[in-house]
Amino acid sequence: MYIQEISIEIKKKVDKELIVDEFEALMAYYRSNGQIQGKIQSQYFSDNKITCLPFTIEIDALSNKYNNYYVNIQSEKVESLCNSKLCFKNVGKYYESYNGGCKCKKRDFFILMTNYISINSPIICGNCNKSVPLYKIPVIYDYGYMPILSWETNYISCDCLQMNCEVGERWGLNQMQDINSQLTKQGIVICDKIKEVTSIPTYYYLHNYKKYKRDQFKRTCPSCNNKWDLKKQLHNFYDFKCDKCRLISTISTNS
Ligand SMILES: [Zn+2]
Ligand SMILES: [Zn+2]
Structure with a gap:
Protein backbone atom coordinates (compact mmCIF):
# COMPACT_ATOMS: atom_id res chain seq x y z
CA MET A 1 0.00 0.00 0.00
CA TYR A 94 4.16 0.12 3.44
CA TYR A 95 6.83 -2.23 2.05
CA GLU A 96 9.87 -1.16 0.13
CA SER A 97 9.13 -3.74 -2.55
CA TYR A 98 5.46 -2.79 -2.95
CA ASN A 99 4.60 -1.71 -6.48
CA GLY A 100 0.81 -1.52 -6.61
CA GLY A 101 -2.04 -3.79 -7.63
CA CYS A 102 -2.78 -5.84 -10.73
CA LYS A 103 -1.20 -4.54 -13.91
CA CYS A 104 -2.36 -7.29 -16.26
CA LYS A 105 -3.33 -6.17 -19.76
CA LYS A 106 -5.75 -9.06 -20.03
CA ARG A 107 -7.61 -10.58 -17.11
CA ASP A 108 -9.26 -13.95 -17.57
CA PHE A 109 -11.25 -13.85 -14.36
CA PHE A 110 -11.71 -12.05 -11.06
CA ILE A 111 -12.16 -13.44 -7.54
CA LEU A 112 -14.29 -11.64 -4.97
CA MET A 113 -12.52 -12.09 -1.66
CA THR A 114 -11.51 -10.33 1.52
CA ASN A 115 -10.69 -11.18 5.15
CA TYR A 116 -10.84 -9.60 8.60
CA ILE A 117 -7.54 -7.73 8.28
CA SER A 118 -7.58 -6.83 4.61
CA ILE A 119 -7.84 -3.24 3.47
CA ASN A 120 -7.19 -4.21 -0.15
CA SER A 121 -9.84 -4.08 -2.82
CA PRO A 122 -11.97 -7.26 -2.61
CA ILE A 123 -11.62 -7.73 -6.39
CA ILE A 124 -8.63 -9.98 -7.06
CA CYS A 125 -7.21 -10.61 -10.52
CA GLY A 126 -7.30 -14.34 -11.27
CA ASN A 127 -4.16 -14.09 -13.42
CA CYS A 128 -1.72 -12.33 -11.06
CA ASN A 129 -3.59 -12.71 -7.73
CA LYS A 130 -3.26 -9.00 -6.96
CA SER A 131 -5.94 -6.48 -6.05
CA VAL A 132 -7.76 -4.45 -8.67
CA PRO A 133 -8.78 -1.00 -7.39
CA LEU A 134 -12.54 -0.55 -7.65
CA TYR A 135 -12.27 2.61 -9.76
CA LYS A 136 -10.60 0.51 -12.48
CA ILE A 137 -13.91 -1.23 -13.19
CA PRO A 138 -17.05 0.54 -14.43
CA VAL A 139 -19.28 1.97 -11.68
CA ILE A 140 -21.97 -0.39 -10.49
CA TYR A 141 -24.28 1.87 -8.53
CA ASP A 142 -24.82 5.63 -8.18
CA TYR A 143 -21.36 6.70 -9.50
CA GLY A 144 -19.65 4.21 -7.17
CA TYR A 145 -19.31 0.79 -5.63
CA MET A 146 -21.30 0.82 -2.40
CA PRO A 147 -22.90 -2.63 -2.93
CA ILE A 148 -19.39 -4.16 -3.13
CA LEU A 149 -18.26 -2.26 -0.04
CA SER A 150 -21.41 -3.32 1.81
CA TRP A 151 -20.72 -7.02 1.09
CA GLU A 152 -17.07 -6.45 2.04
CA THR A 153 -18.02 -4.95 5.42
CA ASN A 154 -20.46 -7.80 6.09
CA TYR A 155 -17.81 -10.39 5.21
CA ILE A 156 -15.21 -8.75 7.45
CA SER A 157 -17.76 -8.60 10.31
CA CYS A 158 -18.43 -12.36 9.98
CA ASP A 159 -14.71 -13.11 9.77
CA CYS A 160 -14.12 -11.06 12.94
CA LEU A 161 -16.83 -13.03 14.76
CA GLN A 162 -15.21 -16.34 13.83
CA MET A 163 -11.70 -15.09 14.63
CA ASN A 164 -12.69 -13.74 18.05
CA CYS A 165 -14.39 -17.05 18.91
CA GLU A 166 -16.64 -15.85 21.74
CA VAL A 167 -19.72 -14.32 20.13
CA GLY A 168 -21.38 -15.87 17.08
CA GLU A 169 -18.31 -17.81 15.99
CA ARG A 170 -20.25 -20.65 14.38
CA TRP A 171 -22.78 -18.28 12.84
CA GLY A 172 -20.06 -16.09 11.30
CA LEU A 173 -18.21 -19.11 9.97
CA ASN A 174 -21.36 -20.55 8.41
CA GLN A 175 -22.11 -17.26 6.71
CA MET A 176 -18.67 -17.50 5.10
CA GLN A 177 -18.71 -21.14 4.06
CA ASP A 178 -22.30 -22.08 3.31
CA ILE A 179 -23.39 -21.72 -0.29
CA ASN A 180 -26.90 -20.71 0.79
CA SER A 181 -26.01 -18.16 3.49
CA GLN A 182 -27.18 -14.55 3.16
CA LEU A 183 -23.55 -13.42 2.92
CA THR A 184 -22.75 -15.86 0.09
CA LYS A 185 -25.93 -14.90 -1.75
CA GLN A 186 -25.09 -11.22 -1.44
CA GLY A 187 -21.55 -11.94 -2.70
CA ILE A 188 -22.74 -13.96 -5.69
CA VAL A 189 -25.06 -11.12 -6.75
CA ILE A 190 -22.01 -8.80 -6.61
CA CYS A 191 -19.97 -11.27 -8.72
CA ASP A 192 -22.72 -11.35 -11.35
CA LYS A 193 -22.84 -7.55 -11.37
CA ILE A 194 -19.05 -7.29 -11.81
CA LYS A 195 -19.23 -9.75 -14.70
CA GLU A 196 -22.06 -7.74 -16.24
CA VAL A 197 -20.10 -4.46 -16.23
CA THR A 198 -16.65 -5.87 -17.09
CA SER A 199 -17.53 -8.98 -19.16
CA ILE A 200 -14.94 -10.78 -17.02
CA PRO A 201 -16.17 -13.91 -15.19
CA THR A 202 -16.07 -13.25 -11.44
CA TYR A 203 -15.67 -16.12 -8.98
CA TYR A 204 -16.93 -16.07 -5.43
CA TYR A 205 -14.44 -17.28 -2.84
CA LEU A 206 -16.17 -19.71 -0.52
CA HIS A 207 -14.33 -20.09 2.77
CA ASN A 208 -13.80 -23.71 3.82
CA TYR A 209 -13.18 -24.72 7.40
CA LYS A 210 -15.33 -27.83 7.43
CA LYS A 211 -14.16 -30.67 9.56
CA TYR A 212 -13.10 -33.27 7.02
CA LYS A 213 -9.91 -35.24 6.90
CA ARG A 214 -7.79 -33.96 4.03
CA ASP A 215 -8.22 -37.14 1.98
CA GLN A 216 -11.88 -37.55 2.88
CA PHE A 217 -12.98 -34.18 1.62
CA LYS A 218 -15.86 -34.60 -0.73
CA ARG A 219 -14.42 -32.96 -3.78
CA THR A 220 -17.51 -31.72 -5.48
CA CYS A 221 -18.83 -28.21 -5.96
CA PRO A 222 -21.38 -27.44 -3.20
CA SER A 223 -23.67 -25.85 -5.77
CA CYS A 224 -23.74 -28.19 -8.81
CA ASN A 225 -22.07 -31.28 -7.27
CA ASN A 226 -19.66 -31.68 -10.18
CA LYS A 227 -16.01 -32.42 -9.51
CA TRP A 228 -14.21 -29.17 -8.85
CA ASP A 229 -10.72 -29.96 -7.60
CA LEU A 230 -7.93 -28.30 -9.53
CA LYS A 231 -5.17 -30.52 -10.93
CA LYS A 232 -2.64 -28.01 -9.71
CA GLN A 233 -3.10 -25.58 -6.85
CA LEU A 234 -3.68 -22.05 -8.16
CA HIS A 235 -1.53 -19.20 -6.81
CA ASN A 236 -0.34 -21.55 -4.03
CA PHE A 237 -3.73 -21.17 -2.40
CA TYR A 238 -6.85 -22.29 -4.29
CA ASP A 239 -7.62 -26.03 -4.54
CA PHE A 240 -11.17 -25.99 -5.92
CA LYS A 241 -12.77 -24.08 -8.77
CA CYS A 242 -16.12 -24.59 -10.48
CA ASP A 243 -16.32 -22.78 -13.81
CA LYS A 244 -20.03 -23.45 -14.10
CA CYS A 245 -21.02 -21.91 -10.74
CA ARG A 246 -18.04 -19.53 -10.61
CA LEU A 247 -17.00 -20.64 -7.14
CA ILE A 248 -13.45 -21.01 -5.85
CA SER A 249 -12.22 -22.48 -2.57
CA THR A 250 -9.44 -24.19 -0.64
CA ILE A 251 -8.88 -27.45 1.19
CA SER A 252 -9.94 -27.12 4.82
CA THR A 253 -7.14 -26.77 7.34
CA ASN A 254 -9.51 -28.13 9.98
CA SER A 255 -8.62 -31.81 9.81
ZN1 LIG B 1 -3.58 -9.17 -12.75
ZN1 LIG C 1 -20.54 -25.89 -9.47
Whole structure:
Protein backbone atom coordinates (compact mmCIF):
# COMPACT_ATOMS: atom_id res chain seq x y z
CA MET A 1 0.00 0.00 0.00
CA TYR A 2 1.01 3.56 -0.69
CA ILE A 3 0.50 6.21 1.95
CA GLN A 4 -0.73 9.51 0.62
CA GLU A 5 -1.11 12.91 2.19
CA ILE A 6 -4.16 14.99 1.39
CA SER A 7 -4.24 18.40 3.00
CA ILE A 8 -5.84 21.78 2.79
CA GLU A 9 -5.04 25.09 4.39
CA ILE A 10 -7.89 27.18 5.74
CA LYS A 11 -7.53 30.67 4.37
CA LYS A 12 -10.93 31.98 5.33
CA LYS A 13 -12.72 32.78 8.58
CA VAL A 14 -14.97 29.79 8.89
CA ASP A 15 -16.29 27.30 11.46
CA LYS A 16 -13.39 24.82 11.74
CA GLU A 17 -15.62 22.03 13.04
CA LEU A 18 -17.61 22.29 9.83
CA ILE A 19 -14.45 22.01 7.74
CA VAL A 20 -13.42 18.88 9.66
CA ASP A 21 -16.82 17.29 8.92
CA GLU A 22 -16.75 18.25 5.23
CA PHE A 23 -13.17 17.01 4.84
CA GLU A 24 -14.15 13.74 6.48
CA ALA A 25 -17.06 13.45 4.04
CA LEU A 26 -14.61 13.92 1.16
CA MET A 27 -12.55 10.99 2.47
CA ALA A 28 -15.73 8.87 2.64
CA TYR A 29 -16.46 9.70 -1.02
CA TYR A 30 -12.90 8.78 -2.00
CA ARG A 31 -13.41 5.49 -0.19
CA SER A 32 -16.74 4.68 -1.80
CA ASN A 33 -15.12 5.34 -5.18
CA GLY A 34 -12.35 2.84 -4.35
CA GLN A 35 -9.63 5.51 -4.44
CA ILE A 36 -8.61 5.10 -0.80
CA GLN A 37 -8.53 1.92 1.27
CA GLY A 38 -9.66 1.13 4.81
CA LYS A 39 -12.25 2.92 6.86
CA ILE A 40 -10.13 4.73 9.39
CA GLN A 41 -7.69 7.33 8.22
CA SER A 42 -5.28 9.37 10.26
CA GLN A 43 -6.89 12.74 9.98
CA TYR A 44 -5.63 15.63 12.04
CA PHE A 45 -5.91 19.33 12.49
CA SER A 46 -2.80 21.40 12.99
CA ASP A 47 -2.48 25.19 12.88
CA ASN A 48 -4.80 26.14 10.07
CA LYS A 49 -4.47 22.96 8.12
CA ILE A 50 -6.32 19.66 7.92
CA THR A 51 -4.33 16.65 6.81
CA CYS A 52 -5.27 13.04 6.16
CA LEU A 53 -2.95 10.09 5.45
CA PRO A 54 -4.95 7.45 3.58
CA PHE A 55 -3.74 4.19 2.04
CA THR A 56 -4.05 3.64 -1.70
CA ILE A 57 -3.38 0.60 -3.90
CA GLU A 58 -1.91 2.57 -6.79
CA ILE A 59 0.43 5.52 -6.56
CA ASP A 60 -1.84 7.67 -8.75
CA ALA A 61 -5.14 6.64 -7.10
CA LEU A 62 -5.97 10.24 -6.17
CA SER A 63 -5.49 11.53 -9.69
CA ASN A 64 -8.43 13.64 -10.92
CA LYS A 65 -9.04 11.23 -13.77
CA TYR A 66 -10.41 8.65 -11.32
CA ASN A 67 -12.66 11.06 -9.38
CA ASN A 68 -16.38 10.46 -9.60
CA TYR A 69 -19.21 12.96 -9.40
CA TYR A 70 -19.35 13.00 -5.57
CA VAL A 71 -15.58 13.33 -5.11
CA ASN A 72 -15.53 16.29 -7.51
CA ILE A 73 -18.52 18.04 -5.92
CA GLN A 74 -17.16 17.55 -2.39
CA SER A 75 -13.64 18.65 -3.38
CA GLU A 76 -15.07 21.89 -4.76
CA LYS A 77 -17.11 22.40 -1.60
CA VAL A 78 -14.10 21.92 0.70
CA GLU A 79 -11.90 24.15 -1.47
CA SER A 80 -14.46 26.93 -1.54
CA LEU A 81 -15.07 26.70 2.25
CA CYS A 82 -11.30 26.99 2.85
CA ASN A 83 -10.60 29.38 -0.01
CA SER A 84 -7.61 27.27 -1.01
CA LYS A 85 -6.72 24.19 -3.01
CA LEU A 86 -6.40 20.59 -1.86
CA CYS A 87 -2.77 19.39 -1.88
CA PHE A 88 -1.74 15.82 -2.68
CA LYS A 89 1.56 14.14 -1.92
CA ASN A 90 2.78 10.56 -1.90
CA VAL A 91 4.61 10.15 1.41
CA GLY A 92 5.72 6.52 1.21
CA LYS A 93 4.73 2.90 0.98
CA TYR A 94 4.16 0.12 3.44
CA TYR A 95 6.83 -2.23 2.05
CA GLU A 96 9.87 -1.16 0.13
CA SER A 97 9.13 -3.74 -2.55
CA TYR A 98 5.46 -2.79 -2.95
CA ASN A 99 4.60 -1.71 -6.48
CA GLY A 100 0.81 -1.52 -6.61
CA GLY A 101 -2.04 -3.79 -7.63
CA CYS A 102 -2.78 -5.84 -10.73
CA LYS A 103 -1.20 -4.54 -13.91
CA CYS A 104 -2.36 -7.29 -16.26
CA LYS A 105 -3.33 -6.17 -19.76
CA LYS A 106 -5.75 -9.06 -20.03
CA ARG A 107 -7.61 -10.58 -17.11
CA ASP A 108 -9.26 -13.95 -17.57
CA PHE A 109 -11.25 -13.85 -14.36
CA PHE A 110 -11.71 -12.05 -11.06
CA ILE A 111 -12.16 -13.44 -7.54
CA LEU A 112 -14.29 -11.64 -4.97
CA MET A 113 -12.52 -12.09 -1.66
CA THR A 114 -11.51 -10.33 1.52
CA ASN A 115 -10.69 -11.18 5.15
CA TYR A 116 -10.84 -9.60 8.60
CA ILE A 117 -7.54 -7.73 8.28
CA SER A 118 -7.58 -6.83 4.61
CA ILE A 119 -7.84 -3.24 3.47
CA ASN A 120 -7.19 -4.21 -0.15
CA SER A 121 -9.84 -4.08 -2.82
CA PRO A 122 -11.97 -7.26 -2.61
CA ILE A 123 -11.62 -7.73 -6.39
CA ILE A 124 -8.63 -9.98 -7.06
CA CYS A 125 -7.21 -10.61 -10.52
CA GLY A 126 -7.30 -14.34 -11.27
CA ASN A 127 -4.16 -14.09 -13.42
CA CYS A 128 -1.72 -12.33 -11.06
CA ASN A 129 -3.59 -12.71 -7.73
CA LYS A 130 -3.26 -9.00 -6.96
CA SER A 131 -5.94 -6.48 -6.05
CA VAL A 132 -7.76 -4.45 -8.67
CA PRO A 133 -8.78 -1.00 -7.39
CA LEU A 134 -12.54 -0.55 -7.65
CA TYR A 135 -12.27 2.61 -9.76
CA LYS A 136 -10.60 0.51 -12.48
CA ILE A 137 -13.91 -1.23 -13.19
CA PRO A 138 -17.05 0.54 -14.43
CA VAL A 139 -19.28 1.97 -11.68
CA ILE A 140 -21.97 -0.39 -10.49
CA TYR A 141 -24.28 1.87 -8.53
CA ASP A 142 -24.82 5.63 -8.18
CA TYR A 143 -21.36 6.70 -9.50
CA GLY A 144 -19.65 4.21 -7.17
CA TYR A 145 -19.31 0.79 -5.63
CA MET A 146 -21.30 0.82 -2.40
CA PRO A 147 -22.90 -2.63 -2.93
CA ILE A 148 -19.39 -4.16 -3.13
CA LEU A 149 -18.26 -2.26 -0.04
CA SER A 150 -21.41 -3.32 1.81
CA TRP A 151 -20.72 -7.02 1.09
CA GLU A 152 -17.07 -6.45 2.04
CA THR A 153 -18.02 -4.95 5.42
CA ASN A 154 -20.46 -7.80 6.09
CA TYR A 155 -17.81 -10.39 5.21
CA ILE A 156 -15.21 -8.75 7.45
CA SER A 157 -17.76 -8.60 10.31
CA CYS A 158 -18.43 -12.36 9.98
CA ASP A 159 -14.71 -13.11 9.77
CA CYS A 160 -14.12 -11.06 12.94
CA LEU A 161 -16.83 -13.03 14.76
CA GLN A 162 -15.21 -16.34 13.83
CA MET A 163 -11.70 -15.09 14.63
CA ASN A 164 -12.69 -13.74 18.05
CA CYS A 165 -14.39 -17.05 18.91
CA GLU A 166 -16.64 -15.85 21.74
CA VAL A 167 -19.72 -14.32 20.13
CA GLY A 168 -21.38 -15.87 17.08
CA GLU A 169 -18.31 -17.81 15.99
CA ARG A 170 -20.25 -20.65 14.38
CA TRP A 171 -22.78 -18.28 12.84
CA GLY A 172 -20.06 -16.09 11.30
CA LEU A 173 -18.21 -19.11 9.97
CA ASN A 174 -21.36 -20.55 8.41
CA GLN A 175 -22.11 -17.26 6.71
CA MET A 176 -18.67 -17.50 5.10
CA GLN A 177 -18.71 -21.14 4.06
CA ASP A 178 -22.30 -22.08 3.31
CA ILE A 179 -23.39 -21.72 -0.29
CA ASN A 180 -26.90 -20.71 0.79
CA SER A 181 -26.01 -18.16 3.49
CA GLN A 182 -27.18 -14.55 3.16
CA LEU A 183 -23.55 -13.42 2.92
CA THR A 184 -22.75 -15.86 0.09
CA LYS A 185 -25.93 -14.90 -1.75
CA GLN A 186 -25.09 -11.22 -1.44
CA GLY A 187 -21.55 -11.94 -2.70
CA ILE A 188 -22.74 -13.96 -5.69
CA VAL A 189 -25.06 -11.12 -6.75
CA ILE A 190 -22.01 -8.80 -6.61
CA CYS A 191 -19.97 -11.27 -8.72
CA ASP A 192 -22.72 -11.35 -11.35
CA LYS A 193 -22.84 -7.55 -11.37
CA ILE A 194 -19.05 -7.29 -11.81
CA LYS A 195 -19.23 -9.75 -14.70
CA GLU A 196 -22.06 -7.74 -16.24
CA VAL A 197 -20.10 -4.46 -16.23
CA THR A 198 -16.65 -5.87 -17.09
CA SER A 199 -17.53 -8.98 -19.16
CA ILE A 200 -14.94 -10.78 -17.02
CA PRO A 201 -16.17 -13.91 -15.19
CA THR A 202 -16.07 -13.25 -11.44
CA TYR A 203 -15.67 -16.12 -8.98
CA TYR A 204 -16.93 -16.07 -5.43
CA TYR A 205 -14.44 -17.28 -2.84
CA LEU A 206 -16.17 -19.71 -0.52
CA HIS A 207 -14.33 -20.09 2.77
CA ASN A 208 -13.80 -23.71 3.82
CA TYR A 209 -13.18 -24.72 7.40
CA LYS A 210 -15.33 -27.83 7.43
CA LYS A 211 -14.16 -30.67 9.56
CA TYR A 212 -13.10 -33.27 7.02
CA LYS A 213 -9.91 -35.24 6.90
CA ARG A 214 -7.79 -33.96 4.03
CA ASP A 215 -8.22 -37.14 1.98
CA GLN A 216 -11.88 -37.55 2.88
CA PHE A 217 -12.98 -34.18 1.62
CA LYS A 218 -15.86 -34.60 -0.73
CA ARG A 219 -14.42 -32.96 -3.78
CA THR A 220 -17.51 -31.72 -5.48
CA CYS A 221 -18.83 -28.21 -5.96
CA PRO A 222 -21.38 -27.44 -3.20
CA SER A 223 -23.67 -25.85 -5.77
CA CYS A 224 -23.74 -28.19 -8.81
CA ASN A 225 -22.07 -31.28 -7.27
CA ASN A 226 -19.66 -31.68 -10.18
CA LYS A 227 -16.01 -32.42 -9.51
CA TRP A 228 -14.21 -29.17 -8.85
CA ASP A 229 -10.72 -29.96 -7.60
CA LEU A 230 -7.93 -28.30 -9.53
CA LYS A 231 -5.17 -30.52 -10.93
CA LYS A 232 -2.64 -28.01 -9.71
CA GLN A 233 -3.10 -25.58 -6.85
CA LEU A 234 -3.68 -22.05 -8.16
CA HIS A 235 -1.53 -19.20 -6.81
CA ASN A 236 -0.34 -21.55 -4.03
CA PHE A 237 -3.73 -21.17 -2.40
CA TYR A 238 -6.85 -22.29 -4.29
CA ASP A 239 -7.62 -26.03 -4.54
CA PHE A 240 -11.17 -25.99 -5.92
CA LYS A 241 -12.77 -24.08 -8.77
CA CYS A 242 -16.12 -24.59 -10.48
CA ASP A 243 -16.32 -22.78 -13.81
CA LYS A 244 -20.03 -23.45 -14.10
CA CYS A 245 -21.02 -21.91 -10.74
CA ARG A 246 -18.04 -19.53 -10.61
CA LEU A 247 -17.00 -20.64 -7.14
CA ILE A 248 -13.45 -21.01 -5.85
CA SER A 249 -12.22 -22.48 -2.57
CA THR A 250 -9.44 -24.19 -0.64
CA ILE A 251 -8.88 -27.45 1.19
CA SER A 252 -9.94 -27.12 4.82
CA THR A 253 -7.14 -26.77 7.34
CA ASN A 254 -9.51 -28.13 9.98
CA SER A 255 -8.62 -31.81 9.81
ZN1 LIG B 1 -3.58 -9.17 -12.75
ZN1 LIG C 1 -20.54 -25.89 -9.47
